[in-house]
Amino acid sequence: MAPKFGTSGLRGLVTELTDDLVADYTRAFLAACPNGGHVFVSWDLRPSSPRIAGAVIAAAAGEGIAVTRAGMLPTPALALASMRAGAAAIMITGSHIPADRNGLKFYLPGGEVSKEDETRINAALGRPSAGLEAPVAEAAGIAEAYVARYRTAFGAEALSGLKIGVYEHSSAARDFLTDIVRELGAEAVPLARSDIFIPVDTEAVDPDTRSMLAAWCGDHGLDAVISTDGDADRPMVTDAAGRIVPGDILGPLTAQLLGAEVLCTPVSSNTAVDAMGFARILRTRIGSPFVIAAMEEVLAGDPAAKVVGYEANGGFLLGFGADGPAGMLAPLMTRDSLLPIIAPLALAKARGLDLAGLVATLPPRFTAADRIAGIEPDVSRSFIARMTGDAGARAAFFDGMPPETGTDLTDGLRVTFEGGDVIHLRPSGNAPEFRCYAEMADSAAAERLVAEVLEKLGAELA
Numbered sequence: 001m002a003p004k005f006g007t008s009g010l011r012g013l014v015t016e017l018t019d020d021l022v023a024d025y026t027r028a029f030l031a032a033c034p035n036g037g038h039v040f041v042s043w044d045l046r047p048s049s050p051r052i053a054g055a056v057i058a059a060a061a062g063e064g065i066a067v068t069r070a071g072m073l074p075t076p077a078l079a080l081a082s083m084r085a086g087a088a089a090i091m092i093t094g095s096h097i098p099a100d101r102n103g104l105k106f107y108l109p110g111g112e113v114s115k116e117d118e119t120r121i122n123a124a125l126g127r128p129s130a131g132l133e134a135p136v137a138e139a140a141g142i143a144e145a146y147v148a149r150y151r152t153a154f155g156a157e158a159l160s161g162l163k164i165g166v167y168e169h170s171s172a173a174r175d176f177l178t179d180i181v182r183e184l185g186a187e188a189v190p191l192a193r194s195d196i197f198i199p200v201d202t203e204a205v206d207p208d209t210r211s212m213l214a215a216w217c218g219d220h221g222l223d224a225v226i227s228t229d230g231d232a233d234r235p236m237v238t239d240a241a242g243r244i245v246p247g248d249i250l251g252p253l254t255a256q257l258l259g260a261e262v263l264c265t266p267v268s269s270n271t272a273v274d275a276m277g278f279a280r281i282l283r284t285r286i287g288s289p290f291v292i293a294a295m296e297e298v299l300a301g302d303p304a305a306k307v308v309g310y311e312a313n314g315g316f317l318l319g320f321g322a323d324g325p326a327g328m329l330a331p332l333m334t335r336d337s338l339l340p341i342i343a344p345l346a347l348a349k350a351r352g353l354d355l356a357g358l359v360a361t362l363p364p365r366f367t368a369a370d371r372i373a374g375i376e377p378d379v380s381r382s383f384i385a386r387m388t389g390d391a392g393a394r395a396a397f398f399d400g401m402p403p404e405t406g407t408d409l410t411d412g413l414r415v416t417f418e419g420g421d422v423i424h425l426r427p428s429g430n431a432p433e434f435r436c437y438a439e440m441a442d443s444a445a446a447e448r449l450v451a452e453v454l455e456k457l458g459a460e461l462a
Contacts, residue, residue: 006428011097012102014100014102015100019052023059023129026055032121032123033120035087036087038087039066040067040070040078042078046092046094048102052092056092056104059129061134064133066135068136068137068139069136069137069138069139070089070139074171074231076338082109083110083332086109089107090104091107093231096199101431111333115293143175143176147180147183149330153326154346156184158342159185159349162224163187163189164222165191165217166226171227171229174193177227180338200227202247202313217238217242223354224238228337228341232338234247234311235316237250239359245344246270247314248269248367250314251269252272254310254340256276260278260306260307260308261278262306264294264317265311265312268286268367268437269310270439272365283410286311286411286412288335294309295308295319306320306322307319317333318331319333344358366441366443369438370450371435372457377432383460388413397460402417402418403418405417411426412424420441421439421440422440
């Protein structure tokens with residue numbers, strides 16, 4: 001599948017992300033979108049990322065755009081630095097997908113590109129190089145500023161007394177996580193640092209990894225294990241038993257601590273948030289561009305709105321200047337992983353609870369998600385179209401479920417059944433994957449349901 005835009009930027013096979021193609025997209029982005037005459041460039045720990053970054057830097061400098069080479073960084077740290085500088089940014093990452101794939105994430109001086117920006121970028125492809133030479137500078141202080149953001153907002157005692165495991169693997173935030181845990185007063189236990197890229201999908205953690213997390217909690221007496229995906233814009237958090245706290249639970253808990261009033265989140269997110277007392281919940285298509293668009297619409301109507309966004313993968317977007325436990329936290333309208341890791345742990349400690357106890361205060365709604373790899377988007381879309389248009393086909397495929405009470409076509413096919421159980425089917429926007437989400441009143445039952453549905457999908461689409 002040729003490189004294309006999905007919900008998280010341009011993605012494709014490394015073999016197809018040639019220097020010429022990367023340069024073409026870089027020139028198109030700089031021509032089609034505001035850039036402030038300056039672009040920051042960073043990358044994750046994939047083996048292919050430094051090579052692709054070199055092609056981006058050369059292409060940008062050749063357009064006469066000043067370049068800051070920011071090095072290996074978490075995506076939100078790059079975005080924070082570039083936005084503060086009034087500059088554009090390009091992050092080289094494939095996020096959570098395997099290392100044979102990679103991609104580019106584009107940032108305007110004001111934040112992530114929109115779907116309209118993507119259309120303009122695609123229309124600007126094929127431009128020749130301007131043949132100019134602009135300066136390339138090395139960045140300084142980005143890591144320190146990113147860590148300071150959370151130290152200032154949460155204070156040196158926010159996590160005191162906690163013992164937290166840091167699953168380092170190949171996360172771009174592995175050193176940041178250890179530093180911030182210690183700066184907020186907790187004991188950090190680094191775990192499983194890897195020299196090989198490991199694709200960690202925080203929304204679909206495999207059983208072996210779940211067992212490993214639980215074993216670490218028992219072996220080391222941990223209060224939690226924390227980690228991220230490859231470029232660190234999605235968090236992973238467990239409780240003291242090693243059970244993963246889903247991203248669409250971390251999001252509302254983070255919003256509670258920050259005093260948010262309006263929450264923008266995809267249609268796939270846990271419905272427990274609807275009973276948590278927030279003023280408004282706005283549902284969107286899946287992907288940060290859609291969440292950001294909803295947040296921007298809210299802010300256009302009320303610039304003082306206390307609005308946040310979050311996704312089922314845990315990425316959290318802050319749309320207002322919030323009061324943290326120790327200081328102000330400036331807005332950051334891009335997916336962040338550190339905030340939804342720190343805030344729920346700090347909230348639990350402040351309430352005298354462990355993380356599992358804090359989660360138990362929420363309405364008993366549980367989500368599960370997983371995916372089948374190797375299903376091409378055209379096959380997935382054809383299946384969704386058939387299921388959407390044929391109630392009989394849905395009834396046959398969901399045989400054994402109660403009668404359906406409603407469908408939602410906001411993004412893929414989301415079916416609600418009598419009694420409140422939910423199954424949501426959706427093709428990936430940027431990889432040959434088919435995702436399944438389930439929501440039920442029991443977590444183990446939700447996981448079993450996802451497994452059963454994916455087994456049926458595999459048999460039908462193979």
